[in-house]
Amino acid sequence: MPRRTHRPPVSALLRRAIGVSLLVVSLAAPGTAGAPALPADDDPPTAAWKLAVWRHIPGKADGALQTAADIPYWRAANALKGKDALDDRRFLIRALILHTDLAIVQRQTAERRGTSAADERADGGSFVLADGHATGRRQGSPHWSVAMQVAVILATWRAPESRRNPDATPDAETRRIALSWFHTVNALFLHWGEGSLRYADTGLLHYPGDAVLHLYLGTVHQMYANGRVQQFISASAEGRGAANAPQTASVELARAETDLRRALALDPTLAEARIRLAHVVGDLGRHDEAIGLVEDALRATLPPFFLTYATLILGRNQTRAGRLDEARTAFDRAAILAPTAQAPRIGRSQVALMAGRPADALSALTDVLGPDRPPAEAPAEAWAIYFRVHDPVATEQLATLRSEVR
Amino acid sequence: MIAFRGVAWLAVLVVPAMLGVSAATPQQPIFSARVDTVRVDVDVRRGGRPVTSLGAGDFEVFDNGVAQKVDLMAAAAAPLDVVIVLDTSQSLDAKARSHLNAAGAAVIDALQPGERAALVAFSDRIAIRSLFSSDPTALKALVGAPMPAGDTAVNDAAHAAMLVGTAASGRPIVILFSDGADTTSFLDDRAVLDTARRTGSVVCAVTLGDRGGVLPALTDLTGGVFVKESSLARVATRFAEILQSFRRRYLLSFTPAGVAREGWHALTVKVKGGGEVRARSGYWSDAPATTR
Numbered sequence: 210m211p212r213r214t215h216r217p218p219v220s221a222l223l224r225r226a227i228g229v230s231l232l233v234v235s236l237a238a239p240g241t242a243g244a245p246a247l248p249a250d251d252d253p254p255t256a257a258w259k260l261a262v263w264r265h266i267p268g269k270a271d272g273a274l275q276t277a278a279d280i281p282y283w284r285a286a287n288a289l290k291g292k293d294a295l296d297d298r299r300f301l302i303r304a305l306i307l308h309t310d311l312a313i314v315q316r317q318t319a320e321r322r323g324t325s326a327a328d329e330r331a332d333g334g335s336f337v338l339a340d341g342h343a344t345g346r347r348q349g350s351p352h353w354s355v356a357m358q359v360a361v362i363l364a365t366w367r368a369p370e371s372r373r374n375p376d377a378t379p380d381a382e383t384r385r386i387a388l389s390w391f392h393t394v395n396a397l398f399l400h401w402g403e404g405s406l407r408y409a410d411t412g413l414l415h416y417p418g419d420a421v422l423h424l425y426l427g428t429v430h431q432m433y434a435n436g437r438v439q440q441f442i443s444a445s446a447e448g449r450g451a452a453n454a455p456q457t458a459s460v461e462l463a464r465a466e467t468d469l470r471r472a473l474a475l476d477p478t479l480a481e482a483r484i485r486l487a488h489v490v491g492d493l494g495r496h497d498e499a500i501g502l503v504e505d506a507l508r509a510t511l512p513p514f515f516l517t518y519a520t521l522i523l524g525r526n527q528t529r530a531g532r533l534d535e536a537r538t539a540f541d542r543a544a545i546l547a548p549t550a551q552a553p554r555i556g557r558s559q560v561a562l563m564a565g566r567p568a569d570a571l572s573a574l575t576d577v578l579g580p581d582r583p584p585a586e587a588p589a590e591a592w593a594i595y596f597r598v599h600d601p602v603a604t605e606q607l608a609t610l611r612s613e614v615r
Numbered sequence: 616m617i618a619f620r621g622v623a624w625l626a627v628l629v630v631p632a633m634l635g636v637s638a639a640t641p642q643q644p645i646f647s648a649r650v651d652t653v654r655v656d657v658d659v660r661r662g663g664r665p666v667t668s669l670g671a672g673d674f675e676v677f678d679n680g681v682a683q684k685v686d687l688m689a690a691a692a693a694p695l696d697v698v699i700v701l702d703t704s705q706s707l708d709a710k711a712r713s714h715l716n717a718a719g720a721a722v723i724d725a726l727q728p729g730e731r732a733a734l735v736a737f738s739d740r741i742a743i744r745s746l747f748s749s750d751p752t753a754l755k756a757l758v759g760a761p762m763p764a765g766d767t768a769v770n771d772a773a774h775a776a777m778l779v780g781t782a783a784s785g786r787p788i789v790i791l792f793s794d795g796a797d798t799t800s801f802l803d804d805r806a807v808l809d810t811a812r813r814t815g816s817v818v819c820a821v822t823l824g825d826r827g828g829v830l831p832a833l834t835d836l837t838g839g840v841f842v843k844e845s846s847l848a849r850v851a852t853r854f855a856e857i858l859q860s861f862r863r864r865y866l867l868s869f870t871p872a873g874v875a876r877e878g879w880h881a882l883t884v885k886v887k888g889g890g891e892v893r894a895r896s897g898y899w900s901d902a903p904a905t906t907r
Contacts, residue, residue: 339705339706340704340705340706340765340766340767340795340798341706341766341767341795341796341798342706342795435798435799436796436797436798436799436800437766437798437799440795440796440798440826443826444826492803521801525801528806529806551740551741551771551801552801555741555771555774555775555800555801555802556801558774558775558778559774559802559806559809559810562778562810562813562814563809563813565901567778567781567813567814568781568782570778570781571778571779571781571782574741574743574775574778575743575746578740578741578742578743578775579743579746580743580744580745580746582742592799592801593739593765593766593799
């Protein structure tokens, strides 16, 4: 987690972005766990596509984006194998941004229409969940695959003049941009409530020592252990049967713990990984260990969202460990950080009840949730969206990535 | 019979019976002397049919395995205080919600003089819309009040409802509907069951299908019923049946003897001559409350 202190108001961003809570669990369809085979392409790379790559203004739904959308995605994918494309680093970075922007626009359009992003089957599809119930299937935009193809090329890219030297290493600056893409896309998918392992898995093939990718992979498993996904998995044979399907909560929590521990081993200053690990370890019943982890994390300067989230985890585990006075202090602090949030009040009421004060327990709730207290329009509070938020937030990461096009 | 004056009714919690003390605020008692009385709400059936003609001598109650002397209380001495809990999560469409609103209103309409209701609605947000009230018009106006759709925080809602029940002056009953298991609560199953042990409500739940989550265990622990329903149109009927069943239940009371005061007390209730007995499986007793 970068050590910055100023952040835009995450809750406002999320309130707009999340609205009614939906989750999307991306799965590879049975038998299609690998990359889909692309159609053979006898047509050479189109000039129109190349022109679109050069002309697209990052982040804009411009004519170049429309031109690229009109070209079959597999034609662009095949064109990326051409030597002239591979040699030009600037062109590849522009192609990365173009296909990422196109995938984002297609996703937004599909979400508005309630349809799939594309007719072409580029992955195994996803289940769209509302409150743990599957409400439909969705195909992701195939341009995610094209963009990832570019990112993989960039991750190993070497300047043409260095390719004769077998000892030459990939260009570090280019490799950094590709890594930034893997970070951004993982953060974006989680921000949208979409659990997909493929971007973290693929990123780790090329950056096995990257702590943030391990963090994102751990967060996807943390999300899979969430009740919303677990309800679907327990009720749906179709969901269980798919490749990469989420497993039981205990299995997913164990996987999350492994990935988050790797992240911390690689970067002990990664406070977000420590906070999430504390959450996971607490859910596995190891409350004292969770308390130690989150207390360590709270010694760092945290952005408001993670400060609230960490404080809730602290209070939750202190409650479970029977450390009621400390838990009350934690929940009081969380209530100050998030005055209208529900979770701190629930936590306070539980502590008061366990301390033998049922009247205090009830008033802890009625102060915020009681009669004449209209419920907030959307529960964009830490406990409801903990797996959707990263630091920096996904939209900031995307803006930074787009700025790589110069 | 022990006199109960100005004391919050808790169906099976340790109830402080005050001696020589004027009526205190129900939840913040200060005692100069005290006798603890436990009240147990019991349903008895034989062959699935309720048995309504039993006397105190027909019951055997064991507190942590120790037999207790039991009194039978008149139902009129403890009117029902019903907490209605309705799911408004996004998986329920407008038609489904109208069925639920009708079910909530039907419970309010069925209350008898002296009985009261409170109202809790939930999605992933909890709204305690009304504490106990005997004004049916006001309550019914709140049943269908707007509520943001969201995920299902049934654990948090059950916790809130049982806490609302601690403010009851009669027999606290929670009648809860949810269309599925919990997906987003702050409290896990174990925490909700702990709340049930420390509060006195009898929890009854109606769910759609089999996805009850913690609710079967919660209703079993508190001596309530868990009903799986396939049609939302029949939820009102199920609510009415649950309410009616409480008018045929027995109210037992006893002053614990021969057991330690503090901690968890496992309860066993038996009926001489046999029968299917439903009662909560125990109660929690805290340390004396003089300094709380």
